[in-house]
Amino acid sequence: MVRHLTTTADLTDGEIEAIFEEANGYLNGETNQKLRSRLVINIFFENSTRTRSSFEVASRRLGAEVVSLDVASSSESKGETMHDTAANLDAMGASAIVVRHKNAGAPKILSKYVKASVINGGDGAHAHPTQALLDLFTLRQALGDVRGKKIAIVGDIRNSRVANSNIKLLTRFGMEVILVAPPHFLPKRSNVRATWNIREVVDELSAIMSLRTQTERHERPIYASLSDYAVNFKITKELLGDRQIYVMHPGPVHRNIDLDDSVLSDPRSLVLRQVHNGVATRMAILSKFVLEY
Numbered sequence: 668m669v670r671h672l673t674t675t676a677d678l679t680d681g682e683i684e685a686i687f688e689e690a691n692g693y694l695n696g697e698t699n700q701k702l703r704s705r706l707v708i709n710i711f712f713e714n715s716t717r718t719r720s721s722f723e724v725a726s727r728r729l730g731a732e733v734v735s736l737d738v739a740s741s742s743e744s745k746g747e748t749m750h751d752t753a754a755n756l757d758a759m760g761a762s763a764i765v766v767r768h769k770n771a772g773a774p775k776i777l778s779k780y781v782k783a784s785v786i787n788g789g790d791g792a793h794a795h796p797t798q799a800l801l802d803l804f805t806l807r808q809a810l811g812d813v814r815g816k817k818i819a820i821v822g823d824i825r826n827s828r829v830a831n832s833n834i835k836l837l838t839r840f841g842m843e844v845i846l847v848a849p850p851h852f853l854p855k856r857s858n859v860r861a862t863w864n865i866r867e868v869v870d871e872l873s874a875i876m877s878l879r880t881q882t883e884r885h886e887r888p889i890y891a892s893l894s895d896y897a898v899n900f901k902i903t904k905e906l907l908g909d910r911q912i913y914v915m916h917p918g919p920v921h922r923n924i925d926l927d928d929s930v931l932s933d934p935r936s937l938v939l940r941q942v943h944n945g946v947a948t949r950m951a952i953l954s955k956f957v958l959e960y
């Protein structure tokens with residue numbers, strides 16, 4: 668049976684532990700030939716630099732062939748596009764297809780048309796499972812046991828697939844998530860603790876995950892300027908003080924809006940570690956989904 672990775676719920680706790688164990692063996696740029704003569708296709712209907720290149724590097728380090736297609740936004744209806752795309756990719760004999768799309772649910776639709784394993788590289792505001800997995804991996808590396816530790820997710824949570832996937836995965840692995848955002852950036856329905864004032868909770872935190880304001884998903888401008896938003900939600904050194912709070916961001920960072928420059932260069936920033944760990948985590952994910960199914 669072919670299996671697909673559309674959300675982190677597609678994996679059991681045991682499977683996630685096995686992925687992390689394998690990823691631990693890839694942290695120093697190791698390569699192998701596990702996916703030799705297999706084809707991985709990245710098909711990105713929405714812009715990406717980090718995720719796309721991360722999957723490319725991961726595929727190559729496993730010896731796979733990799734093709735990346737940037738599909739310009741098209742006027743075709745979603746159904747036609749996905750169907751066409753699926754037929755073409757299948758004809759090329761792909762083992763895995765990594766897909767990014769602005770519509771939630773697109774990877775699931777694609778999975779119905781192809782024989783390859785479909786891996787969700789981010790769909791609308793819905794899910795970004797490989798990002799959440801690399802984030803949990805990075806948090807464990809920094810904090811050791813994450814159970815009972817608290818993380819604030821700060822910013823445009825309502826429109827963020829990264830936040831959505833992380834809220835589910837991090838709470839499942841025992842972390843307490845606190846949402847920090849203005850009311851219009853909070854999810855409409857959620858039973859996760861929330862505040863607009865990060866200073867209220869900062870003393871409790873082991874980590875902060877800052878998010879980019881997803882202006883492309885707003886129907887109309889919410890802030891007159893991003894610097895208005897930054898007044899209350901930018902993470903600064905002054906906010907951190909001398910607390911041992913790790914700072915994360917999935918990228919791309921709006922510098923001096925999401926994170927102050929000085930925070931990005933602080934040893935407590937895990938931002939580049941997330942990128943580094945992303946390749947190792949995606950290698951483990953690709954090898955599982957290609958070889959086991």
Ligand code: ASP
Pocket residue numbers: 717718789795828829878879917918919
């Ligand atoms: N790179 C992340 C994503 O694809 C976060 C972002 O774009 O702000 O969702």
